[in-house]
Amino acid sequence: MTVGRDARLDRIRTGGRYLVVPMDHGITLGPVRGLKDIESTIDAVTRGGADAVLTQKGIAPRVHGNTNGKGYIVHLNASTSLGPDANDKRMTGTVEEAVRAGADAVSFHINVGSNYEPDQLTRLSEVTADADRLGIPVLAMAYARGPDVESDDPEALGHAVRLAEEVGADVVKTGYSGDADSFEHVCEATRLPVVIAGGSRGTDRETIEMVRGAMDAGGAGVSMGRSIFQHDDPEAITRAVSGVVHDDLSVDDALDEAGLALEV
8 A cells, every 4th residue: 555545545534434425426317406506515514524525527626615625536437327227337537537636536336246247347457456556545336236136135245345355446335234233244354444335315313223233333434425415404414424433423322413313
């Protein structure tokens, strides 16, 4: 590991734990709620305790100036909900372009078990090689997704996170297996920091319970998008997630301190 990579990792984490808010969904889903005025959303989540935000490279001008000194990650592949197969993620940028856009790290999505895994595996290997040359950390978004794969199967998730380590990533994001006991296997499958995806929005309590379970299993944090940026109060829900990730609060205490204890 280079000094530069270490320094940049410290810009996207706090005390070895990660609270990343991905907002690259505009290319996937379009200008959905929370992303039209992305500047305000970025300001809110970073005030709430996010360590970093994540977008595609073209949104960089709207990121800078709104992060309150927090980190920035550029995502390097994508697909759309209108296309023939959302699992077919294609390259949208390079590590060098991310550096020029002011990124502290890059991320790349691979669907392990899908028909597109071979190409995505090759591309991820190329990304880690370029990133190593430039001293840029790589967040691998390694999901268990495919015709014969259950997306919450801990064995498949463990394989996905180990793949990320094997090809040179620095941090790995994956799906949650549903409970702390089974997710412990996922965290033990790699020496990389493991962060969980948020998925579709649930109730505030469901979101924080999921985060608490992942942390209890040995997780290193979250990379949570829609559950945060589409919330009625993005700053408050970020504060609740941060309470668990960074302050090791219980579910009740995290919700209470964020002012989210009562849900309608």
